[in-house]
Amino acid sequence: MTTTQVVGAGDLFQVLRDGRPRTRAELVQETGLARTTVVVWMNALADLGLITPAGTAASSGGRPPSRFVFDPHAQFILGIDLGATHGTIGLTDLDGKVIARHHEQLDIAAGPTMILDQALDAASNLLKARATDPGLILGVGIGVPGPVEHSTGRPIRPPIMPGWDGFDIPNYVRRQFDVPVLVDNDVNILALGERATAWPDVDDLLFIKVSTGIGAGIVAGGVLQRGAQGAAGDIGHVQVPHGRGEDDLEATASGPAIARELSERFDAHLDAGDLVDRIRIGDPHAVEAAREAGRSIGEVAAICVSMLNPSTVVVGGRLGVEVQEIIAGVREVVYRRSIPLATQHLSIVPAQGGVDAGVRGAALMVIEDQLSAIAIDDRLATTNQSQR
Amino acid sequence: MTTTQVVGAGDLFQVLRDGRPRTRAELVQETGLARTTVVVWMNALADLGLITPAGTAASSGGRPPSRFVFDPHAQFILGIDLGATHGTIGLTDLDGKVIARHHEQLDIAAGPTMILDQALDAASNLLKARATDPGLILGVGIGVPGPVEHSTGRPIRPPIMPGWDGFDIPNYVRRQFDVPVLVDNDVNILALGERATAWPDVDDLLFIKVSTGIGAGIVAGGVLQRGAQGAAGDIGHVQVPHGRGEDDLEATASGPAIARELSERFDAHLDAGDLVDRIRIGDPHAVEAAREAGRSIGEVAAICVSMLNPSTVVVGGRLGVEVQEIIAGVREVVYRRSIPLATQHLSIVPAQGGVDAGVRGAALMVIEDQLSAIAIDDRLATTNQSQR
Structure with missing residues (x-):
């Protein structure tokens, strides 16, 4: 059941990510894919700039075959991680590795145009400081501290983001960077970044951010789950079992x-x-107040653990990482309340992604979206051709 | 974002499911797939008996091209839905439609060999009564009332199934029916059956079974989520927020x-x-006791709704369907407690799959497994060939 399937250009890209140059024939042999499939997908990856030609292999007669290689520095991604009171703007390579970052205070309640202008100015300055051609930007990934309709990139009734409800973030950002712009909840991009950094092989992961707000990012079956309206993971507004009164x-x-x-x-x-x-x-x-807060988070986390049966619960956010009483309280209650089968192999660990996790996750969201777009484009292109 | 991707033999099978015969060339045009891919996948589907040749199309010169068609009656699937106190054994066609069923009392605590013998005898009788060749059985799908390690088909510490812990159900069943045997929790197969029957286009669905036990089946991102140990959906053993004391x-x-x-x-x-x-x-x-039970289920369901943001919550199981006070109590609390974004477009509805939902879900589990196996087999076969 653990055989890796190569069913899309994204999987082919994963094979090439090790940085070793390969010919098309070598990839056919390595993946078992049909040659035509490899050719079409590699053309699409090359068109996106994700892979580049890297000389030729020895020929057994005739034209020597071209080698292709993944060059993580062929293009760049802008990752923008906006919190309630601060933002991180970063430039990553195609591996999602952060190669430059800028951190600044902001007030998300100042509204979308002011905050996005502030972030995009910082992004432009990053590019200038590194003498990076804006034409090499593959896409922009943005996280915001509220629910987002991921398919359109619009915040939906975000509680702490006055003025942002329904705002078309991608459209606004594309005035300055005319590339694909993806937007998601900040906790979701943290979950993506944390998983890529520390838990690449974990398919069922629950990420809990404890900071100014509390929210969760859910990876189930290897996929970030956003739910029907992009509101999945909103554990901050559920009432606490065994809690005092009606507080969420x-x-x-x-x-x-x-x-x-x-x-x-x-x-x-x-x-x-x-x-x-x-x-x-x-x-x-x-210390006791923090421990008690951790227990309350644990009451809700215990239900999530019984519900989703993750193998790893990551506690992140400033408080989650800096205050060890928080995770201690979470552990105490989750191990007490959850069913044995769900906690038998469960790890509850502090986040390891550091300050770059959000930017990294935002960048990975862009890369994944581009790779999944290949499959659709490829299919539409072929269909159009055959209809001509 | 709604473009259907054909990325595996399973997707190709979905295209053919409408029952219209097609040539390979017609499928290439319809799907945009490479011809070699279509040929390989169609051969695999034909090998499994999921599609059969159906004459030839008009030729534009040369050998006339063969047409292939999905014949739902070319093979059959055994679906076995075991509850705590009763079982349903059914025969389905390749669409998962139940064409014969047998329902009987049982006591799951009698242990695996006695109960499985009872179910397999009933299955043999169904086949005999319909004069169906056991060689036409594509596979057996089984649901049991407890947690199951899906990859091995072994129950894991099932609370109400003494004697079943770690029992190799597939191995035992294959002594009588030497075909693929898939096992899952009964609530998961109900969720699959219910979704196929009434909600085929819903990607985020929460199914809650209310009967002798209480459990949930989670469809997130269009995929049934089983969690790291197959324990996902166990909401029966979480403590009730605002509940009386420590009862789960x-x-x-x-x-x-x-x-x-x-x-x-x-x-x-x-x-x-x-x-x-x-x-x-x-x-x-x-009436009041049932309503209050519904409210307790609603307290837990509200957290699941905030967590997963499904678009549909289905309340099933005997009590869930027959006692309308249960779903009324669930609705009351979920709409009161959950965040507006998560309930704005949320439907909470009674199950519509009827007595056949479990058998149907068990059969669909077998079909999905067979289709996903094609992608793996195909790849391995091609890789082996190229290594020869």
Whole structure:
């Protein structure tokens, strides 16, 4: 059941990703695909600039066969990871490796034109600083902190993004970069980036971001699941089992929620940064508040684990990574509440993707979209030809 | 984004499923696939007996081209749907349509050899009664009421199936029917059958079975999700948010749980059948108990809806279908608790697949497996040839 199937140009691209040059005949032998299929798909990959000719192989008579190679630096991708209060704009190679980045404060509530202008200016500056031709940009991937209709790239009723509801982000971005523009929820791109970085072989992964908000990215059957309206993974707005009253998870266990509780206790104004500082110096109230928040997240995560049976739960986001009491609370409750079969081989681990995970995920989303577009284009092109 | 991709023999089979005979050239034109690909896949489909030659087309000179057609009656599939207390054994055509069925009481706790013998005897009798050659059986699909490691067909720690833990069901069945045998959780095969019957175009569907037990089948991104150990969809053993004490959903809202509560209230011994009867005559205590059970299921379903953002929630199982207070309670809580984006276009509907849904789903599981096997076999065969 674990045989890798080569059923599309994307799979062929995966074979070439090791960087070894190959002739068409070598790929036919390696993949078992028909020669015509290999030729069509390799032409499509070459048209996209994902592979380039790399000299010729020895000939057994006649014209020597061309070799093709994946050159990760032949083109670049812009990855834009927008959070509630900060954004990371990055330039990646075709492997999704971040080769330049810019990080800045922003206020997502300032609205789409101001924030996108700010991000696109930063992107242009990155390109200028590296003397990179904007014509070498394969596409732009963007993550935003709210639900997105992925097929159109429009946020849908995003709670903390006033002015963004229904805004056509791809159309706006294409005025400056006339390339494919893909948009998704920030947690989804984090999940993609985290999986590519640390868990490439895990097909069932639950990524939980704990930060200003709380949300999840679901990889099931090896595929990021977005749901019918792109709202999958919104665990921040479910009520906490065994929780206090009617508060949802975000109002119970997010950074601002924990800081608010501590502020009330100490009659002082503390923010999420203060919380992290107090935990670092061992303040027992802060430690207990974080642990309790982790338990609340664990109550919801336990249901997700029983529901989806992932093999890996990754806890990310600033609080999820920096405050170990959070993941400790998640582990405590998930292992207590979930059925044995679902937790027998379950790992609950902190995110390892670091600051680049969002940018990387955004870039990988673009690459995957381009590869899946090949299959469709290829089919339409062939059909059109045969109808002429 | 809705273009149908033909990326495997299974997709080619879907094209042929309309029953119209086609030549290879016509399929090349219709699908845009390379001729060699069409030839290889059609040979594989013909080898499996899924398509058969159907005369020749008019020739424009030379040998007239052969037409191929999908004949749903060329072979048959055995579908076996085993519940806790009853089983349905059915014979389907290659469309998964049930053409003969046998229903009988059983006690799953009697253990694998006794129960499988009982089911296989019933299957043999079905074949004899219809004078169907056992050699025409393409495969056997089986659903059991517990978690299953789908890749091996072995139940894993099934709570209500003593003696079945780790039992190699496919190996046992193949002594009588030496064909591919696929095994899955009964709720998963119900979800497959229900989707094929009533929701073929829905890619994100949550099926909830409410009967002796409570479980879910998850279709996400158009694919049945089984999770890392085949335990996905086990919502029966999560604790109910806002529930009474530490009881899990099955102990709160299943048929036996509701009957137990009413028995205590009336100091009488009632079973799930009595419950259905009392609700039918309008007993207000029974009606309220069922409604409350529906609300508990709704508490868990609301989290699943926020998590997965399905477009359709199907409530099935005997109680789910026969007792409308159950689905009313589910609707009440899901629409109250879930985020607006996730419920905006959400339908919560009773199952429509009827008694045949499980058998049909089991048969479809076999067909899908056979079709996906073609892609792998094809590739291996070609690779082996080129290595000779």
